[in-house]
Amino acid sequence: MNSIAISRSRLRLPSRSGWLERLPHFVSLAKPRVMALAVFTALVGLTIAPTHIDAMPGLIAILAIAAGAGAAGALNMWYDADIDAVMARTAMRPIPRGNVSKREALVFGLVLGVVAVAALAVATNLPAAALLAGTILFYAVVYTAWLKRSTSQNIVIGGAAGALPPVIGWAAATGQVGLEPFVLFLIIFLWTPPHFWALALNRSNDYARAGVPMLPVVAGPAATTQQILVYSGLLAFASELPWWLGFAGAIYAVIAAACGALFLLLAYQLSRSGADRRAAHGLFLFSIPYLFVLFAALLIDHDGGSVARGSAPHAGRNGGWVHAETLLRDAPGASRLITLSTHEV
Numbered sequence: 001m002n003s004i005a006i007s008r009s010r011l012r013l014p015s016r017s018g019w020l021e022r023l024p025h026f027v028s029l030a031k032p033r034v035m036a037l038a039v040f041t042a043l044v045g046l047t048i049a050p051t052h053i054d055a056m057p058g059l060i061a062i063l064a065i066a067a068g069a070g071a072a073g074a075l076n077m078w079y080d081a082d083i084d085a086v087m088a089r090t091a092m093r094p095i096p097r098g099n100v101s102k103r104e105a106l107v108f109g110l111v112l113g114v115v116a117v118a119a120l121a122v123a124t125n126l127p128a129a130a131l132l133a134g135t136i137l138f139y140a141v142v143y144t145a146w147l148k149r150s151t152s153q154n155i156v157i158g159g160a161a162g163a164l165p166p167v168i169g170w171a172a173a174t175g176q177v178g179l180e181p182f183v184l185f186l187i188i189f190l191w192t193p194p195h196f197w198a199l200a201l202n203r204s205n206d207y208a209r210a211g212v213p214m215l216p217v218v219a220g221p222a223a224t225t226q227q228i229l230v231y232s233g234l235l236a237f238a239s240e241l242p243w244w245l246g247f248a249g250a251i252y253a254v255i256a257a258a259c260g261a262l263f264l265l266l267a268y269q270l271s272r273s274g275a276d277r278r279a280a281h282g283l284f285l286f287s288i289p290y291l292f293v294l295f296a297a298l299l300i301d302h303d304g305g306s307v308a309r310g311s312a313p314h315a316g317r318n319g320g321w322v323h324a325e326t327l328l329r330d331a332p333g334a335s336r337l338i339t340l341s342t343h344e345v
Contacts, residue, residue, distance in 0.1 A: 060119055155215075166295075194235070194267060
């Protein structure tokens with residue numbers, strides 16, 4: 001026992017209890033709330049796809065996408081540690097607080113990303129794994145290391161990374177992409193700017209102090225609220241595409257129309273208010289459940305061009321929801337794991 005203790009002391013290795021105490025900090029590096037949204041939208045993409053996927057490969061695919069999202073979040077925090085330390089919103093993150101070192105965050109993100117991509121390739125197919133790898137690289141390199149600090153359109157272009165999980169889920173089930181996952185991508189892509197700009201309006205001083213050229217800092221509040229209104233209108237239109245294209249039912253269409261109208265109304269009120277803080281905060285708060293409700297409605301009322309193609313026995317109205325329940329029920333512990341992720345939102 002003494003020799004073990006001496007060796008541990010010389011190597012400066014933390015005790016087992018030390019690792020357990022630090023585990024929550026590594027979980028925070030993975031941005032679990034962002035991860036939960038990625039997991040859910042990927043689950044929708046996977047379950048409405050016209051090809052059936054068995055429970056265990058499906059579960060591994062969802063966990064791999066979650067791990068990939070976590071890897072991207074950790075690499076983002078590693079690179080942004082300098083500006084995170086200056087901003088009030090991010091100053092309590094693990095690296096600025098000294099709970100995790102930059103080197104540890106980098107290693108954690110790289111290892112998690114490699115494991116996620118490899119697991120997805122083994123459990124499903126190479127196209128899905130390639131999409132996941134591309135998403136991690138796009139978020140960590142193109143958005144974090146380049147766009148975020150160089151252009152006011154950072155969140156517009158960078159939003160492509162956050163919009164890809166349903167495409168990856170679809171590819172995991174089918175081995176390819178198509179019109180349906182592109183529509184899901186488009187919805188999230190158009191949702192991202194008003195969601196983040198509504199937050200940035202009330203954090204513009206933070207971004208200015210950190211030297212991040214977010215749109216409210218560069219163009220001012222009035223121009224930002226106008227851009228929010230434009231993107232909100234495009235989002236309301238795009239949210240009806242699943243119904244118009246025939247892979248969502250009338251229930252989805254009504255829910256999407258109601259949510260889109262409310263989103264557009266809040267954006268209009270924000271535009272007319274002169275970037276009032278409460279109006280911006282109200283739109284930001286609504287934008288979070290908006291996306292969840294929209295994708296939940298699609299999961300429940302998925303009509304499926306897959307019926308016309310005659311491909312999968314689980315397809316048809318409510319087919320995606322039935323398959324999602326089967327996927328989570330049949331894989332041991334899956335329901336508990338996914339529920340844990342969604343509770344972190």
